[in-house]
Amino acid sequence: MVFGSNRVGQMVGFGGNGVGQILAAVAAALLLRLFSGPGPALLPENEVEVDDDEDDHAGKGDGGESPIPVTVFPVTIRWCDITCSFSEKSGKTVRFLLKNVSGEAKPGRLLAIMGPSGSGKTTLLNVLAGQIMASPRLLLSGLLEDNGKPRSNKPFKFAYVRQEDLFFSQLTVRETLSLAAELQLSEISFVEDRDEYVNNLLFRLGLVSCADSNVGDAKVRGISGGEKKRLSLACELIASPSVIFADEPTTGLDAFQAERVMETLRQLAQDGHTVICSIHQPRSSVYVKFDDVVLLTEGALVYAGPAREEPLAYFSKFG
Numbered sequence: 001m002v003f004g005s006n007r008v009g010q011m012v013g014f015g016g017n018g019v020g021q022i023l024a025a026v027a028a029a030l031l032l033r034l035f036s037g038p039g040p041a042l043l044p045e046n047e048v049e050v051d052d053d054e055d056d057h058a059g060k061g062d063g064g065e066s067p068i069p070v071t072v073f074p075v076t077i078r079w080c081d082i083t084c085s086f087s088e089k090s091g092k093t094v095r096f097l098l099k100n101v102s103g104e105a106k107p108g109r110l111l112a113i114m115g116p117s118g119s120g121k122t123t124l125l126n127v128l129a130g131q132i133m134a135s136p137r138l139l140l141s142g143l144l145e146d147n148g149k150p151r152s153n154k155p156f157k158f159a160y161v162r163q164e165d166l167f168f169s170q171l172t173v174r175e176t177l178s179l180a181a182e183l184q185l186s187e188i189s190f191v192e193d194r195d196e197y198v199n200n201l202l203f204r205l206g207l208v209s210c211a212d213s214n215v216g217d218a219k220v221r222g223i224s225g226g227e228k229k230r231l232s233l234a235c236e237l238i239a240s241p242s243v244i245f246a247d248e249p250t251t252g253l254d255a256f257q258a259e260r261v262m263e264t265l266r267q268l269a270q271d272g273h274t275v276i277c278s279i280h281q282p283r284s285s286v287y288v289k290f291d292d293v294v295l296l297t298e299g300a301l302v303y304a305g306p307a308r309e310e311p312l313a314y315f316s317k318f319g
């Protein structure tokens with residue numbers, strides 16, 4: 001089992017005003033991209049050759065108008081007997097955050113990790129995304145495979161959408177995506193092609209109506225929470241990730257926005273991505289969008305399998 005070194009993915013927070021800060025942040029983003037190790041959304045070029053069979057899984061976009069094809073390399077993640085324990089400072093007490101958890105996430109399917117608060121949803125998501133690494137106090141064991149092979153130091157392209165969205169508040173939605181595309185898509189050298197690519201993304205993520213609105217922040221009102229979440233997803237999609245991880249993507253959103261975000265995730269799964277999210281108490285209108293469910297309680301697995309009616313049948317066996 002390869003759980004790698006001690007690196008924990010870091011995010012850079014941008015805030016405040018001023019061109020100087022923007023330039024500094026852009027420079028920081030470029031440096032991060034150049035020097036970061038394998039991490040979500042900042043991975044180096046995908047080194048996997050896509051053969052003819054894999055073309056069958058190409059993302060459909062919104063009509064194939066993109067100047068570069070949206071190709072999703074299919075990745076199945078399988079995990080077996082994942083155990084994660086944490087030793088308190090004294091070293092006397094050990095807490096089990098995950099206990100022998102197994103499951104599978106497949107391309108074309110939306111998997112929801114569900115469970116009460118503190119049940120280990122985020123911990124499992126982070127383990128699967130390679131965001132938690134073993135340390136002397138944090139022990140990890142089990143098997144983690146991508147397409148049948150143990151996870152290597154150079155996994156497939158993963159995207160990780162965090163609970164907190166990090167943007168330049170004074171940029172518009174379109175400018176945010178253009179900047180992300182400029183930083184990540186060096187192969188598109190023509191501005192017109194990049195604009196077309198951005199327009200495509202705006203359309204795909206349902207952001208056309210707010211494309212020219214400022215993102216905003218806590219001080220200056222901008223786009224809504226749901227739009228921010230879909231903008232985060234759009235930024236992550238630029239790297240054409242095989243797997244999309246989303247940590248509590250509906251937290252803080254009203255029922256309508258939560259449903260739209262989950263619908264976007266469901267459509268991304270249909271485009272061929274493997275989509276895994278953690279979610280706390282989803283409404284029924286959100287629950288029906290899941291293809292698969294992993295249900296945890298106190299770090300232990302209660303159910304892993306298809307969503308909708310199957311869990312009911314499974315639990316009714318136990319009365």
Ligand SMILES: Nc1ncnc2c1ncn2[C@@H]1O[C@H](COP(=O)(O)OP(=O)(O)OP(=O)(O)O)[C@@H](O)[C@H]1O
Nearest residue numbers: 086097115116117118119120121122123124278280
């Ligand atoms: N690095 C860590 N060190 C110590 N304890 C941790 C660590 N990470 C998580 N925990 C603990 O593990 C348990 C599970 O945390 P986790 O965040 O995975 O739960 P969750 O199901 O996502 O909860 P919520 O829905 O409230 O976000 C919690 O009791 C938490 O305090």
